[in-house]
Every structure is written in C-alpha cells, then in structure tokens.
Amino acid sequence: MHLTIEECHARxxxxxxxxxxHAAAAESLARAVVAAEAAGNRSVGIxxxxxxxEALVEGRIDGSAQPQIEQPLPAILHVDANGGIAHLGYDLAHQRLCTAARSFGVATFAQKEAFTCGELGYFARRLANEGMVAIAATNGPAxxxxxxxxxxxxxxxxLAFAAPLGEGGVLLFDQSSSETAFVKVRQAAERGETIPQGWAIDAEGRPTTDAAAAVEGALLTFGGARGANIALMVEILAAxxxxxxxxxxxxxxxxxxxxxxxxLFxxxxxxxxxxxxxxxxxxxxARRLEAEGVHIPGRGKAEMLKNAQREGLRIPRRLMEAIDAYAERA
Structure with missing residues (x-):
C-alpha cells in the first residue's frame, strides 16, 4: 500500500x-513508529x-497510564511511566529537558516502568534537531x-548518539550491544529462515544458525567481552x-x-x-572524514526521511490490514 506519512500516522x-x-499515548506511539519507518528502520517501524x-490488548502496556514527572534537581528529570509506553513519558518531558540543557549546559532524563521503546535513535534524533548533542540508552527483558x-x-x-551538523543535518548512530537486533532473529524465525553463524546460541548453549532455536536461546554480544561491557554500561545507565x-x-x-x-536514559x-x-x-x-572514505552515520536516514515526506511510505497490505483490524475494536 502506498500511503502518505499523514495517512499512515492516522491509521x-x-x-x-x-x-x-488513550489519545495522548496513541499519538506518541504512532509518531514514533511512523518516524522509524520513514527513516528506513522498518524492523522497529510499522x-x-x-x-x-497486542501488548495493549493483553495488559503488558497500560493504555490508561499517565506518566509522573519529577524534577529533583534543576537538570534532572525522573519519569515513572506507570506501566505505559516509553514514548509518552518522554514526549511530556522533552521541552523541559531541552530548557534545562540550555540553562545548565547539560540535562538528564531517566524513565522507569515503561514498555520497550522501539527505535532508540528516535529520541536522540529529536534532540539533535533541537541543536543538542544526545546520548540515549535503554534496556529490556534479557x-x-x-x-x-x-x-x-x-x-x-x-546505545544511540546524535549531534547537529551545520545546515540542518544530523549525525546519528543507533546500535545494539548484540551482533544483531532481536527483532531480526524473530522475523527470520517466523519466515523459517536461517541466521548467520555468530549471532546466537540455542537453549543448550551451542552456536546455532537456526533462528527458531536462537529465539529459545540467546543472542551473542558483538565483539565478545567488549560488547558485553557496553551492555553492562547501558544496563547501569538505563536500569x-x-x-x-x-x-x-x-x-x-x-x-x-x-x-x-x-x-530509558x-x-x-x-x-x-x-x-x-x-x-x-x-x-x-565530517566532510574531511568523508573525503577519507569514512561513513558518517545519519546521512542515509536523513535522505530517507526526506523521500518519505515527499513520496510517502509503502507498507505491505497484509500488515496494514492487520493493524487496521485493531481500529475496529473501538
């Protein structure tokens, strides 16, 4: 299906x-998944x-949750999502976070009791678009x-990092501590596909290329102990x-x-x-580095966002029909 961003957002x-x-949570969630889709991060998009x-229907997300925001220090925002989505708590605190950073040079947001946040780079990109340098970290089930x-x-x-480039550009990277994202392994398992060696182990601790066995086992960190150290750092910050x-x-x-x-930190x-x-x-x-053959992360996503705003999004019909079916419950 070929949809404009606005049509996809509304659906x-x-x-x-x-x-x-509730309305504010629905708006926050839709904005985040459509933004991920438009930036080319389709595994965490639509x-x-x-x-x-499914989590809303089955109770893993409290659709009526109202985040509580505390500001124990002028540059510290602490949010309790109260079992709701991560995006709403951040949306409610975003402008306060920017104001505090501009006043004190640096400010910190920490949220607990939320569902997983999908595309982590979404939050860092928003801050870079406000002229901020941003670092974001999040955790979830093991x-x-x-x-x-x-x-x-x-x-x-x-872990995600973003910084503003001159002329409105954004440098952005968003990478996991594992060799790959879990959603890619889960999707491979659903399609009956194999995965590359070194991505995961099975439930017995043996290396596997069977995606279904990997879902029952565990993903592996990138770079061995180095990736494990990054995962531990993120865990300390986020949780x-x-x-x-x-x-x-x-x-x-x-x-x-x-x-x-x-x-979410x-x-x-x-x-x-x-x-x-x-x-x-x-x-x-960045231009000097590019002249040396260095990839500057974020350029491609920015181009995809522009294309999506101009040309719209192409969404698999079956996926959109499954999503539309939830609207009929209202």
Missing amino acids: CIAAALGAGA AHLPLYL LITVPGGRRPVYCTNP GLGGANWSLDAPSISQGSASPGTG IVAIAPAAFGPEFPNRLAAH
Whole structure:
C-alpha cells in the first residue's frame, strides 16, 4: 500500500485507540513508529506496531497510564511511566529537558516502568534537531548472553548518539550491544529462515544458525567481552540510575500481562554552552572524514526521511490490514 506519512500516522493512531490506548499515548506511539519507518528502520517501524497493539490488548502496556514527572534537581528529570509506553513519558518531558540543557549546559532524563521503546535513535534524533548533542540508552527483558554464558543476562541494550551538523543535518548512530537486533532473529524465525553463524546460541548453549532455536536461546554480544561491557554500561545507565527493572528481572514483552518495566536514559548537552561554532566545526570535520572514505552515520536516514515526506511510505497490505483490524475494536 502506498500511503502518505499523514495517512499512515492516522491509521496507526486509530489502531492504538482501538487496542486500548488513550489519545495522548496513541499519538506518541504512532509518531514514533511512523518516524522509524520513514527513516528506513522498518524492523522497529510499522511492522513493530502489532507488538505494541497486542501488548495493549493483553495488559503488558497500560493504555490508561499517565506518566509522573519529577524534577529533583534543576537538570534532572525522573519519569515513572506507570506501566505505559516509553514514548509518552518522554514526549511530556522533552521541552523541559531541552530548557534545562540550555540553562545548565547539560540535562538528564531517566524513565522507569515503561514498555520497550522501539527505535532508540528516535529520541536522540529529536534532540539533535533541537541543536543538542544526545546520548540515549535503554534496556529490556534479557535476550543476550556474554562470552561463555549459557542464558540471557542483558537485553540487546542499545546505545544511540546524535549531534547537529551545520545546515540542518544530523549525525546519528543507533546500535545494539548484540551482533544483531532481536527483532531480526524473530522475523527470520517466523519466515523459517536461517541466521548467520555468530549471532546466537540455542537453549543448550551451542552456536546455532537456526533462528527458531536462537529465539529459545540467546543472542551473542558483538565483539565478545567488549560488547558485553557496553551492555553492562547501558544496563547501569538505563536500569540502575532510574530504578527500572534489570534485564534479568524484566517480564516478557510478548507473553503474560505484566509490564517489562524497562528504563530509558538520555543525556542532552547544549553545544552553545561551550561556544557557538560546534555545528559548523562538526560539519566541516565530517566532510574531511568523508573525503577519507569514512561513513558518517545519519546521512542515509536523513535522505530517507526526506523521500518519505515527499513520496510517502509503502507498507505491505497484509500488515496494514492487520493493524487496521485493531481500529475496529473501538
């Protein structure tokens, strides 16, 4: 199906409302998944929305939840999502976070008791578009193991970084601590496909290329112990500081009726606090690096966003029909 961004957004809102989300939560969720789709991150875009819709229907997301925001210090925002989606708590705090960063040079957002947040780069990109340098970290139910381990101990624990480039561009990367994203393995399992060697182990701790066996086992960290160290750092930031569930304690995002209670941690830095030239200096340096063959992450996603705004989105008809079916519940 060929849809404009606005049409896709409206249909996602209708589906979330039908699944039990209140209006503000439906709007926040739809905006995030459509943004991921438009940026080319389709595994956490529209195809990821049914996971949220099922969780709303089955109680893993409280569709009526109202986030509570506290500001214990001028540059610290602490949010309790109260079992709702991660996006609404952030949306309600976004402008306060930017204001605090501009006032103090740096500000921090920490959220607990939320469902998993999908595309982590979505939050960092929004801050970069406000002229901020941003670092974001999040966790979820345990899915990956460490070298020598046999059972999952961390989530994929991604880390995202974004910075404003001159002339409105954004440098952005969003990468997991695992060799691949869990959603890719799950989708391969649903299609009966194999996965590359080194991505995962089975439930007995043996290396596997069977995606279905990997879903029952654990993903592997990238770079061995180095990736495990990054996963631990993310866990401390996302779960430790904000009081969210450790990955080992987080309930499933696809079964049961309990919220995974995950965390989201974001640092916003105002470059203007250090001088006025940062975006242009970074843009000039990025051009030098590109001349040396260095890939500057974020360029491709920015182009995809422009194309999506101009040309719309192509969504598999069967997927969109399944999403539309939730709207009929309202």
